[in-house]
Amino acid sequence: MWILNFIKENVLSGTAIFLLIISFCLTAKSFEKGSYLPSLGINLVGRVIAPAEKGRHELFQSIAAAWNRYVNLWDIEKSRNLLFTENKALEDKIASLIEVEYENQRLRKLLNFGQSYPYKLIGATVIGRNSSNWVRSLTINRGKQDGMKVGSPVVDGKAVVGQIIAVSKKTSTVLLLTDNISGIDALIQSSRTPGIIKGTGTAMLEMNYVLKGSGVVVGDKVISSGLDGIYPKGKLIGTVTKAEDTVGLVKKIEVKPSMDLFKLEEVLVLVSE
Amino acid sequence: MFKKIFILFVYCLLGVFIQSSFASFPTLALIKPDFLVMLVIFLSLKYRDIYGLLLCFFFGLIFDFASVLYVGPNAASAVISFLVVNYVGQKLFVESFMGLLILGFIVSLTKQLVYFSLIISWIQPNIGIANLTETLTTSVLTPFVVRAISFFGKKTPQDKRRKD
Structure with a gap:
């Protein structure tokens, strides 16, 4: 009897703990390689939202086109x-x-x-x-x-x-x-110095594993190396905006992406x- | 009951649509306000029982599916946010404009804390001024959005009793 009373009094807390455990398990599953959860998401929610997004996009395009045609x-x-x-x-x-x-x-x-x-x-x-x-x-x-x-x-x-x-x-x-989990194998176009471009979650990128003395300077163009097997070789990624030496063996390089998000x-x- | 749930899910999908389509406009430095926080506050104030908790969890899950990448962090942060609203609701008069503003601020901070705590085991998120910007824009919009949803929502017997 006391068990029933206990459950009755703590239903909210118990349910919250149970839901938190489920959320944690789902999060862990999402980070697994080849997880089906992202595709499940786009199929469940994306199918409903996509027509509305398309409609909104076409409406804005029409308004912008009318403005450009008659005002300019x-x-x-x-x-x-x-x-x-x-x-x-x-x-x-x-x-x-x-x-x-x-x-x-x-x-x-x-x-x-x-x-x-x-x-x-x-x-x-x-x-x-x-x-x-x-x-x-x-x-x-x-x-x-x-x-x-x-x-x-x-x-x-x-x-x-x-x-x-x-x-x-x-x-x-x-x-x-520019997302946190994005990465691409890259080269400095002029010096052919290799490195890995990583997203930072902000509008900028960082280029990692570039050794000191590699001669990378501000203004250098960064291109894809093609070695990751995903992106073709020679595609422009961005421009170096900062190249500083750190206390270790590598340089700290900041890259401004060429694509305007x-x-x-x-x-x-x-x-x- | 099913009609009520259906209407609430329409609000949720509308929130996802607004978040992805329009929400770049009323923002500072192009950081979007978090409409999930506003929906969770509305649900937590309207349904303070297990029904509200479950709805918050499912709404968080829908926002997770909409983001496509990680499924779970928004759901967990929605559950914690529900408990925070329930607790703060007992201490403050949260149905006033200032109350909702403060609640929006507290819940947005809590949500971000839970969200990043969950994903930090796998990736290194970039936490900075953008987080504070999101909290500020969310808290400013919360009173307007919550009141707009309440205005268009059907009154429950709980609301009628509260009014009387």
Whole structure:
């Protein structure tokens, strides 16, 4: 009888302890490699939220387009001339780059190199951003039906953005390079010094395991090395903004990512063929 | 009863949608206020029993699923936040504007403490001024959001008795 009274008086505390134990177990399960919980999340909640996010995105795009079309008319003539000149210069550049491409293919054949870019490029639109301040992620409007796969690298045309971590039928979640658990094998473009780029949970990145005396200076470009087997070689990651010696053997290097997180609207997903 | 639960889950999904879509606007340094804290405060004040506790846990779980990465920390912090609201609710008159503001501040700090304590076993989170910014923006918005949800919510017999 006293047991029943005890349980009756402590139902709230007992239930709270039980729920905390479940939460801890779920957290531990999430951090396991290959855990199904992230995919479960995007399939349960993402399917409901994604249509609303798409609708919100399209509405904002329409409003922005209307604003640009009717309010900025006085700038159109100036922009048109500028774009015309730029277009001519780009056409010339494309022509010379095509030549370089052909030469590259001929030389590769000669040296018997394998195909260096076995990816299919799929464009996607960003329809949502991280719902929490402590998880840096994006939602894109491509899912399983478009060929998205967990682990596929994502770029914004010129720079690395991140990696797909969860896929539902119509949407996917991209973990940004700036998240705490993101990492990428990298090189300093000029000196070819290797290191590991790690997300810090803020807008900046840090490059670890770079030895003192490596000659890394502020302004150096950082690119992906391709050695991690995830990101292709040579993709721009960011620019070194701080390079200081520490008391140990390594340098403390801060890198500003080239992708502008807050202006990301379209991305490219590299899906392996 | 099922209608009530359905409406509460709609509030929760709306909170997730607002958190991911709009919440960059009313913020300092682009840190978003935490709508889960506001929902937990509303539920804890409305349902001070095991029903409220379970709802807070499930709402935390939904926010965890929405973040896609870690499942569990938001649920645990929602449970602790419920207990904190219950305790503070006995000491302060929390239904006033200032009371809700202070409650928002305390609960947001508690939630972040529990959240980071849980994940720190696996990763090194970056704790700094952003945490305080989130707490401040959340506490400022809490009275408005909680009162807005209460205004649109159906009155329970508990509320009617409280009013009488």
